[in-house]
Amino acid sequence: MGTLTIILTDGPYISQYAEMAYKIAKAAKAKAHRVNIFLYLDAVAIPKAGQNPAFFANAGELFAELARLGVKVEACPRCATARGYAPEGGKSEDYVEGIKITSLYRLAEMLEESDRVVTLTR
Amino acid sequence: MGTLTIILTDGPYISQYAEMAYKIAKAAKAKAHRVNIFLYLDAVAIPKAGQNPAFFANAGELFAELARLGVKVEACPRCATARGYAPEGGKSEDYVEGIKITSLYRLAEMLEESDRVVTLTR
Amino acid sequence: MRIFLLTKTPQNERTKLCLRLLASSEDALVYLAGDGVYNLLGRGEEPGGIRQAANQADKSLTVLVPRHRILASREDLEARGISADGKATVPADFYDRLVDDMMREGSRIYTF
Amino acid sequence: MRIFLLTKTPQNERTKLCLRLLASSEDALVYLAGDGVYNLLGRGEEPGGIRQAANQADKSLTVLVPRHRILASREDLEARGISADGKATVPADFYDRLVDDMMREGSRIYTF
Amino acid sequence: MRSFFFLLDSAPYGNEKAFGLLNAAAVSSKMNVAVGLYGDGVYLALIGQDSRALGLPNHSDILYAYPEMRILAHELSLADRRLMSASLVERVELMDEEMFLKEMLQSDSIILL
Amino acid sequence: MRSFFFLLDSAPYGNEKAFGLLNAAAVSSKMNVAVGLYGDGVYLALIGQDSRALGLPNHSDILYAYPEMRILAHELSLADRRLMSASLVERVELMDEEMFLKEMLQSDSIILL
Numbered sequence: 001m002g003t004l005t006i007i008l009t010d011g012p013y014i015s016q017y018a019e020m021a022y023k024i025a026k027a028a029k030a031k032a033h034r035v036n037i038f039l040y041l042d043a044v045a046i047p048k049a050g051q052n053p054a055f056f057a058n059a060g061e062l063f064a065e066l067a068r069l070g071v072k073v074e075a076c077p078r079c080a081t082a083r084g085y086a087p088e089g090g091k092s093e094d095y096v097e098g099i100k101i102t103s104l105y106r107l108a109e110m111l112e113e114s115d116r117v118v119t120l121t122r
Numbered sequence: 123m124g125t126l127t128i129i130l131t132d133g134p135y136i137s138q139y140a141e142m143a144y145k146i147a148k149a150a151k152a153k154a155h156r157v158n159i160f161l162y163l164d165a166v167a168i169p170k171a172g173q174n175p176a177f178f179a180n181a182g183e184l185f186a187e188l189a190r191l192g193v194k195v196e197a198c199p200r201c202a203t204a205r206g207y208a209p210e211g212g213k214s215e216d217y218v219e220g221i222k223i224t225s226l227y228r229l230a231e232m233l234e235e236s237d238r239v240v241t242l243t244r
Numbered sequence: 245m246r247i248f249l250l251t252k253t254p255q256n257e258r259t260k261l262c263l264r265l266l267a268s269s270e271d272a273l274v275y276l277a278g279d280g281v282y283n284l285l286g287r288g289e290e291p292g293g294i295r296q297a298a299n300q301a302d303k304s305l306t307v308l309v310p311r312h313r314i315l316a317s318r319e320d321l322e323a324r325g326i327s328a329d330g331k332a333t334v335p336a337d338f339y340d341r342l343v344d345d346m347m348r349e350g351s352r353i354y355t356f
Numbered sequence: 357m358r359i360f361l362l363t364k365t366p367q368n369e370r371t372k373l374c375l376r377l378l379a380s381s382e383d384a385l386v387y388l389a390g391d392g393v394y395n396l397l398g399r400g401e402e403p404g405g406i407r408q409a410a411n412q413a414d415k416s417l418t419v420l421v422p423r424h425r426i427l428a429s430r431e432d433l434e435a436r437g438i439s440a441d442g443k444a445t446v447p448a449d450f451y452d453r454l455v456d457d458m459m460r461e462g463s464r465i466y467t468f
Numbered sequence: 469m470r471s472f473f474f475l476l477d478s479a480p481y482g483n484e485k486a487f488g489l490l491n492a493a494a495v496s497s498k499m500n501v502a503v504g505l506y507g508d509g510v511y512l513a514l515i516g517q518d519s520r521a522l523g524l525p526n527h528s529d530i531l532y533a534y535p536e537m538r539i540l541a542h543e544l545s546l547a548d549r550r551l552m553s554a555s556l557v558e559r560v561e562l563m564d565e566e567m568f569l570k571e572m573l574q575s576d577s578i579i580l581l
Numbered sequence: 582m583r584s585f586f587f588l589l590d591s592a593p594y595g596n597e598k599a600f601g602l603l604n605a606a607a608v609s610s611k612m613n614v615a616v617g618l619y620g621d622g623v624y625l626a627l628i629g630q631d632s633r634a635l636g637l638p639n640h641s642d643i644l645y646a647y648p649e650m651r652i653l654a655h656e657l658s659l660a661d662r663r664l665m666s667a668s669l670v671e672r673v674e675l676m677d678e679e680m681f682l683k684e685m686l687q688s689d690s691i692i693l694l
Contacts (some may be wrong), residue, residue, distance in 0.1 A: 286550025
């Protein structure tokens with residue numbers, strides 16, 4: 001069993017990367033790997049609650065599902081605060097269940113403890 | 123006096139375009155031109171309330187100021203609904219004052235009534 | 245084993261960099277997803293094109309890597325109207341295989 | 357009058373398209389903001405570079421347009437460590453002038 | 469009647485720009501609208517797109533739904549991508565560099581997303 | 582110790598990627614970290630950046646604040662941008678194509694934002 005970290009920088013819908021990350025994370029989790037996802041820059045919008053896309057899969061729900069499966073999904077506090085997702089005890093009221101706003105140092109920790117790192121970005 | 127329409131597709135901070143649009147719109151308004159801004163794709167995140175950037179100018183406040191100055195700022199409903207900014211009577215509770223979620227047909231109307239169109243996008 | 249997950253079109257600068265890294269990796273395995281599947285279009289030579297490809301030095305993916313070492317995502321191919329046409333393997337379990345290969349002992353993953 | 361507002365680096369494909377449109381517009385006025393100010397770097401020729409510019413056919417902005425028809429944003433130049441150095445006008449009221457020029461009767465605005 | 473040239477320079481499906489640009493052009497199609505496929509945008513002209521398994525709307529269907537929009541493709545971009553001999557959506561009008569730039573400059577506005 | 586190669590391929594200030602990449606590299610700099618400037622990323626190496634009037638943080642200051650990070654610049658990218666004779670931030674180590682690719686492949690992970 002290994003540890004995989006995925007870094008995202010795009011918001012939902014604008015690119016395929018949120019959905020691709022979901023597919024990779026889900027496959028890795030099903031094979032009992034540990035999976036971290038770090039939401040950076042625009043990607044802090046991925047877990048916003050209340051998304052209702054008419055033509056795409058709901059990114060918020062996909063990532064809530066990953067969190068339920070045990071994937072650690074954490075967002076950059078600088079990016080999230082700038083964009084109006086205020087960290088209140090590490091939890092944004094705007095977010096779906098299970099996603100935390102933590103610290104950029106957590107990204108460094110994720111990198112340190114990971115066997116593999118995947119960056120998906122435009 | 124002419125009418126200027128600016129189309130944006132990027133969210134705040136990720137690119138300079140929201141700020142550039144602000145500078146152009148403000149200068150045009152000061153010269154008594156009519157100014158429309160259409161927020162498309164990721165740009166529907168620009169007027170989110172509660173933004174608090176540590177290193178950049180607050181995009182939400184800049185656009186609220188434009189709205190107070192009489193700039194029409196309208197967001198695409200498909201893009202906004204997908205991203206969790208639900209249109210309730212054309213107003214998102216997530217938005218700063220003065221920005222409306224309208225219709226993509228409003229973009230066509232803006233284009234039709236404009237003397238000049240500026241697109242600022244990555 | 246070096247795994248390259250390529251998600252960008254052949255004209256993207258990141259694709260060009262990816263191909264240069266590929267060229268110096270003997271044991272490369274390439275996974276194509278998203279716009280990466282556009283790299284299966286055409287062949288090394290374009291018969292009767294308006295002009296030669298802009299940079300003759302840039303070899304395309306299918307020239308650099310043998311077909312059995314290229315895997316492409318079926319849904320991404322279908323959406324874009326592209327046939328793998330013997331240039332790549334199109335597994336039913338693309339992401340499962342990607343994860344198995346990249347998490348395998350001794351492998352590395354590069355994403356472009 | 358055709359106004360070109362260029363906000364991208366010289367290597368960006370949109371910049372290249374912008375320059376091709378410019379080349380067929382005699383009365384072009386160019387406004388450089390954001391990463392567009394990188395178009396003021398260097399000159400037509402690079403003395404002693406490692407290799408020639410990738411595409412000799414692509415002329416740079418400063419070769420195509422006389423300096424009095426290029427305006428650059430001061431804060432964007434300063435941030436990036438670039439001097440206009442006689443290659444462009446750097447007005448204090450960049451956006452005011454842009455608006456005046458583009459809203460003037462008979463002018464068109466193109467943004468790249 | 470005002471004329472608009474919508475320039476698409478990114479590939480469909482990998483990001484939302486193609487979908488967004490086609491929708492914006494479609495709602496404007498009572499005016500004089502051309503969609504210009506340029507650079508990676510020419511990939512939109514490939515026939516046989518079937519995006520059901522990917523879970524996205526079929527972009528080439530949009531081209532057929534609005535016959536009043538002109539769809540132009542930049543030949544050099546097609547050639548660079550080895551698509552001159554590929555099967556293309558029949559709605560698409562091929563255009564050489566000179567004509568393509570001329571169409572752009574003749575429009576009242578160029579819209580890039 | 583794990584090694585990470587952070588590849589910056591976009592220009593500073595016009596978008597947030599340069600700032601984001603430098604911050605991510607900086608917090609990771611207790612590990613073996615190199616920042617590789619490639620393509621438009623080499624513009625970060627220009628000296629004399631003063632971003633006060635623009636209202637953004639000075640990106641080249643970040644390079645000096647973390648002397649433990651190696652900063653590499655891809656020579657061909659500099660040459661393509663006519664920067665070989667420009668004054669560059671002295672922290673930056675120029676590297677030819679072969680060495681640059683070798684550094685990338687020798688790292689445990691390559692991180693592109």
